[in-house]
Amino acid sequence: MLRSLGRRPVSGSDEDLRVAALRTAVSRLRRELAAHPAEFPDRGIAEDELAALAAMTVDGTPEVSRLRRSLLVIAGAIGSVSALSGGLSKVRDAVDLFGEPPRR
Template sequence: MRGERTEWMAVRQRQPPPAESAADRPAALRAAVSRLRRALAGYPVELPDREIAEEQLAALDIMAASGELDPARLRHSLLLVVSAMGSISALADPLAEVRTAVGLFSGPPHQR
């Protein structure tokens, strides 16, 4: 168990590479999704909605790999991942990387 904890802590501390061009954005998304998937796989606590999170992470990866990057679909999958994971501090950093990568496909934030 200690080895698993060390592994997901190491994954948690990595930073995403900056996506400098439109061509880099899908790769940045795939890298962030991969890191979160590894962190989730190494997270030792049972999560009731882990399967939903894993399915949506797979969907995000498929969208990035295929080039079908509809911002609304990306945000929807991200919302489901966030909902399925809850507020697990151990997964917060890799989840934030995915959120940032999804945000690269949206326009500027909406003003209220």
């Protein structure tokens, strides 16, 4: 579903639909993480990186390589918490909308 989103603006604004999808997915995962009752060693890392991702959605189109790095950090921090896997998948799908980072 998210893959069909392009760079068209959201109705009534000039916002990139990919950015809107990323903002929504990050917000959802942040809420799920906040509501998750169990503590785990890298929870703080995941929370910090999700906050960084949320901040990236404020200033226009984020840098793809930075998005991918954040996704890896978040996946590493919460990857074994199965209750958060759906939210993590949505964030990954939203990051994928931006394509691959440029080759060096």
